[in-house]
Amino acid sequence: MSALIPRPAMEIAPGAVHVPGWLGLDQQRELVAACRAWATGPVPIRHTALPRGGVMSVRTVCIGWHWRPYRYTRTADDVNGRRVAAFPDWMVRLGRRAVLRAYGDEAAAAAYTPDTALINFYDGRARLGMHQDKDEKSSDPVVSLSIGDTCVFRVGNTETRTKPYTDIELASGDLFVFGGPSRYVYHGVPKVHEGSADPATGLRTGRLNITMRVTGLQGRYTE
Template sequence: MNGELFPRERTEIAPGAVLVPDWLAPERQRELLAACRAWARPPAGLRTVHTPGGGTMTARQVCLGLHWYPYGYARTAVDGDGAPVKPMPDWLAQLGREAVACAYGPGDTGPAAEAAYDIALINFYGGDSRMGMHRDSDEKSGAPVVSLSLGDSCVFRFGTTASRGRPYTDVELRSGDLFVFGGPARLAYHGVPKVMPGTGPAWLGLAGRLNLTLRVSGLDLPGAPPG
């Protein structure tokens, strides 16, 4: 947002959880949006996720590398069209490593500096979409989760590892922002209680919000890797 009295700065929201505002330059945001639009096409494209209890997630999702479903991973879109999942591009995995290095500093990344980011979960939020408080706990790796935002701003609620309730911190995530959580915050509950329609940059050409979540699976699933 232009014309702010104080520029937004890198902020540690909790130990291991770091916000880096405006990390993605406009051209990189355009490139990511174009890639997301290609990934969203069938086969194994954008889908609506249904929970075991009969609920429906209001954010729609497409996966790369491995397909996430409640609550596990597969090599095919088992709750979609059954097609093999699209591969995780090397350049996107490298972007994940760069994000961790930026958030934590080049001397404080530990094993994450060489972590093989092999999964991307891409969620599309319309104006009335939400995401309840949850933990990213279906991976075996403890490498940090990398979250990239495109389009409309949202309220990102970041809690503790103990419960879905308070205490939590509400953070505004805007287009181009980076949020990384690892270490003691790796299994913290988090969610998106609100999206703010019409707040994305006009030059991006996106109505709604895209969130790219990059993870290291640590899984050894049967079958050949996709691609």
């Protein structure tokens, strides 16, 4: 019975807010279906190549703008040269609702206009090292949505990849927003609890993480 009681939002650090269970099952299933469609192309999901020759263990597909380390482009020149799928207007509205829920600031929510999303798929072996999201020219918040397997999410500080940091669990349906003083915190995923997903979400195994961002680049590309 306690699982049916909404858990309160928690500010992990100034501007970094965790909202457990924000997405209902219907919303999660809709997002899973959308992500499956985006994963097939026009630029398919892939393991991103890193500048020093390695590859990321998570698989990524992008919409709105194509991300590769340190830059955004309209076309995926490192994959197949095609233009990525458009960023849909309904995702803009979802991002605004997320910012409003996290911060309770109607003006900030109304002004929030994400134009890209990185969609990462984690299997049980995938990890994401500590990093900052700083390839954007805008300092607007990052909105992160989790679906599927629960993960350990490590929230650090803005100066170093090492301690101090806080580990929390992000479960299916959870919202995490980081902006303001925490916009450039180091963060990562050191562990995924394989097999913890609820098949009712439409994802029987693995974890989807959708991060909406404002690139600050010229020219919106929506549908």
